[in-house]
Amino acid sequence: MGTPLPRDPIADAQRNWERHGWGDVAAPMAAITAIMRTQQILLARIETVLKPFGLTFARYELLALLSFARSGALPMNKASALLQVHPTSVTNAVDRLERAALVSRSPHPTDGRTTLIELTPEGRSLAKKATAALNAEVFGQSGFGPDDVDHLIRVLGTFRRDAGDFAEE
């Protein structure tokens, strides 16, 4: 998006917060802002790697989820819950994946309200290739040291649990 800034804009914001008498929340503000920005950077890296496969992160996540399901199929509402996104977002992703012949919709055998999403052979194959690419080019070069990774998993895991993402573990 341009050349590097001379100084860290988030550190500047933190100083501004302190200067305006909000010193007690300046640090959490900076941490949260840093999370937002880090997510943006990581998402951009991921999308770059997935682009050659004709995938976006949202669609990749759905493919990956299906590829780990026993039968290679999941109800839409299940996918929505596991991916932690709104049902309409799943509908959107499935629409596009289905058009690309990577998944197919089929009616649930016993519940007429439910639609099953099923991985096609091409979908399974593409998911495998995309995962290999992401592992090699993003997750394998995250830039986080092993200790930092462990710390992030633990701290953010607690945060997510407290936020109601999942029950005690």
Next chain:
Amino acid sequence: MGTPLPRDPIADAQRNWERHGWGDVAAPMAAITAIMRTQQILLARIETVLKPFGLTFARYELLALLSFARSGALPMNKASALLQVHPTSVTNAVDRLERAALVSRSPHPTDGRTTLIELTPEGRSLAKKATAALNAEVFGQSGFGPDDVDHLIRVLGTFRRDAGDFAEE
């Protein structure tokens, strides 16, 4: 988006990665996925707090940035660089803020290419109120302990620097 899951979906994904022979990148994958999800949770909280003010996070960030500028005005490209978003995103935000009479556009005095964004009195007032609300309801109750906050700031700061966000500090 629904009720809590019985188990942490990211921990499950990590186990799946390990089970498929990608144990060496399973942990970074989990950490990165956790960052994505945490960002989503935080963004939702922020948007909830800002909604009564008729603001989104993107627009709030621009208002806050302007409120800390000496003159209360910034060139669009400067705002784009500091907020680390694409110039078209700034155009979009300014369009809406201007329609709400919170900012105004004016030509740059010496550079005919540049447009200055200036905070209106209402914009400055709203920014102040919105900041107070965010400090009280989000940053002041982040759920991260002081040590975790420091650690996040440090680790993510290094990551952002390495990613080219800003030069050495």
Next chain:
DNA sequence: TCCAAACCCTTGGATGTCCTAGTATATTGC
């Protein structure tokens, strides 16, 4: 001096996310 290259902003298009209905199917309670 003058034209090409660089820079700035905007428009138009593609995606993703969420919310608010609306339709169809299940389940529950009387």
Next chain:
DNA sequence: GCAATATACTAGGACATCCAAGGGTTTGGA
């Protein structure tokens, strides 16, 4: 058994982000 409630998916709309392209302004080298 039937009506009321709950659940599942989808359609339409509001926003945000990015990219590609276009038109205007500056800058810099021939």
